[in-house]
Amino acid sequence: MADEQKNPTPAPTPFNEQNAPESVKATEGESIRELRDVPIETVPDSKLAPEDQAVKAAESPAAREARRAGEETLNKPIEAIEDTVNAADIRDQAKAAHPLPHAVADDTVLFGYTIPLPLYTVIYVILAAITLLEVGISSLPHSILTTIPLIVCSAAKAVLVLLFYMHLREDSKIFAFAIILPMFIALVASIFLLTVPIKGY
């Protein structure tokens, strides 16, 4: 126990390409299935070394079958790991190729109802409807009761375009932050300016 404290087991050297053994470097980029030995019985004699041909000829069919069964049993967990890794890679590739699958769909589900129009068209119809509403509101006598709905309508349209047409809904939140921060600062600055009387104190 005391010896262990004096001479603790050294931490394993982290793996990297430089300190990898030559045998590992040689296998870089190959899949597990490719790295496994090829079943000798599947290789034509013309491609086998003489000693391998002798091994192949000496093995009885029953012995070969037993050997293959053992190999298959051992290979199953390795193949399962490889299949899992490959499936994850394929999902990554599919995500990179089609980042917005809902955007290319021919219909849109809105509040539980399926509309036979693409999402972008549905958003356009909503934007146009809000614009017509705005024009209608602006024809009323101007007061705080028209100003607030107009500002709300305008903000709603801007948010719809930002979220759906500019894809802020799916993209990194840092993109939204990059544009919201200057908007917020400018809004605060505008409120400051509005507090300054035009004819002096």
Next chain:
Amino acid sequence: MSEMSIEHVQVDPRDDAAAARHEAQHADNLKFAMWLYLASEVVIFTTLIAIFVIFRVNFPDRVEEVHQASGLGLVGLNTFLLLTSSWTMVMGLRAIQKNDSKWLARWIGATAVLGTLFVMMQYVEYSHLASEGITLYSDAFGMRFYAPTAFHGAHVIAGVIWAIWVVNGALKGKYKDGKYLGVEIFGLFWHFVDVVWIVLFTVIYLL
């Protein structure tokens, strides 16, 4: 069994996955650069809009007079042109996401046409306002009105030129096989121009 060399005929899927991840990272970097540029534009436009809002709050009668003189028909139509151009832009992106270069060129071509019509209508509006005596130097309103709307119009003109560039690329097959990042970046610019107009329309013409 002994070691044997076997010719590999299967491509390792991990190479494709790594390339796809690298491509996605590259796309995110470019998009973020575009968002930072748009953030700088936000500062400029917000300053111009804030100047108008302060004038609007302090001189509501003058703004009301201009509204009476200009009317809402022309600018309302212009708003629909720009909204529609945003729709055609995003439908172009949808087309190329389906690897359809021909429809990408058509939709973005429509975007360019709508943008051009918007600028032409804005010229008509400016001419009408000038005939009513509302010019850049006629009074305190002129500069506060023309600066944000003309600055926005300049962005539409730049967007139209960019749209023509994208159409040219689409016709040459530049954006095929998932390589449509250029269309997405242009889309960010065009939709931003639309968002700015949504705010300008409400602040300058409706309030």
